[in-house]
Amino acid sequence: MKERMNRRFDLHKLIRKNILELEPYASARDDFSGSASVFLDANENPYNSPLNRYPDPGQLELKRRIAGMRGQALENLFLGNGSDEGIDLLFRVLCEPGKDNVITVDPTYGMYGVCAKINDVERRSVLLSEDFSLDPDAVLDAVDPSTKLIFLCSPNNPTANSYRQEAMEKILDRAPCMVVVDEAYIDFSSSEGCLSLVPEKQNLVVLQTLSKAWGLAGIRLGMLFAHPDLVRYLSRVKYPYNINALTLDKALTELAETGQAARWIRMILEEREHLVAQLESLEVIRKVYPTDANFVLVQVADPAGLYAYLMQRGVIVRDRSSVPLCGGCLRITVGTPGENRKLIDTLKTYPMS
Ligand SMILES: *Cc1c(COP(=O)(O)O)cnc(C)c1O
Secondary structure, three states: OHHHHHHHOOHHHHOOHHHHOOOOOOOHHHHOOOOOOOOOOOOOOOOOOOOOOOOOOOOHHHHHHHHHHHOOOHHHEEEEOOHHHHHHHHHHHHOOOOOOEEEEEEOOOOHHHHHHHHOOOEEEEEEOOOOOOOOHHHHHHOOOOOEEEEEEEOOOOOOOOOOOHHHHHHHHHHOOOEEEEEOOOHHHOOOOOOHHHOOOOOOEEEEEEOOOOOOOHHHOOEEEEOOHHHHHHHHHHOOOOOOOHHHHHHHHHHHHOHHHHHHHHHHHHHHHHHHHHHHHOOOOEEEEOOOOOOEEEEEEOOHHHHHHHHHHOOOOOEEOOOOOOOOOEEEEEOOOHHHHHHHHHHHHOOOOO
């Protein structure tokens, strides 16, 4: 039964009826392509160039750069105001409020659940195994005919591990819905990820972002790779100018600096190794979980107490102790060598009772 599911896969059957029928907003710049010197079509102010002009709603130049960089076709790429826009648009394009459902594999990124709530879509939670590994059969068992999206975050936030490729592919091959693989941390990972599968798997959506490895969380640029038909529907629903001119410009400049991100990634990975070794040597740290991302999950005896102790001394980490399977856990981002030293020095002064 499950083996046959994917043969019935038809993207258009998953799209909401109101979206299939949507006549999108046509902006002034949609009607015109080519070069002109007098633009009197969009009620812009003629002064204050270049920011007086609306940005390109198709983001063609930046899309070409990113698609080329990632080895993907242009029509497989959607750009959003952070990955968060892509996540929200998937709900709005695919999920009928009050009727459809999505599956998350917990503990994971909180935004999937928040978007589900906002869009009035049921979220079914499947737990990871105790060792944080992904059980594909448990996920597939939670699927029903109203399931539209399965969210897999790999490397996963907050557990920091990547899922086995075969486990993700089993879900992709058998699920009759879209499978979203969130690769926000893929640049720090030793696993290859799912991007290369986008051309062959119709039901795969891969999310990546400039917010982490590229050091550009402030400009808000998320990348979504998927089947061209899905990309077209997302593009029709987005705000026409969802990527602003400052972001477009800054992204193009930074992406031209090809060596910079690679150097940062190398530094962060080296520092991660050092940080893990130091944390493991501390009495206050009970356990350091393996990490494939730019953060470390640790288990301690008194997470709330330690969190407050660090905060009072100017070091902010994330208390994850209330999320499932993460009892006693704090999540710590890998910082600069100086920041990590401050963290370790402060941890060393924590009074053990
Ligand atoms: C940080 C993070 C993102 C990035 O979101 P942006 O909106 O692109 O900044 C996406 N997914 C996960 C799991 C993250 O931890």
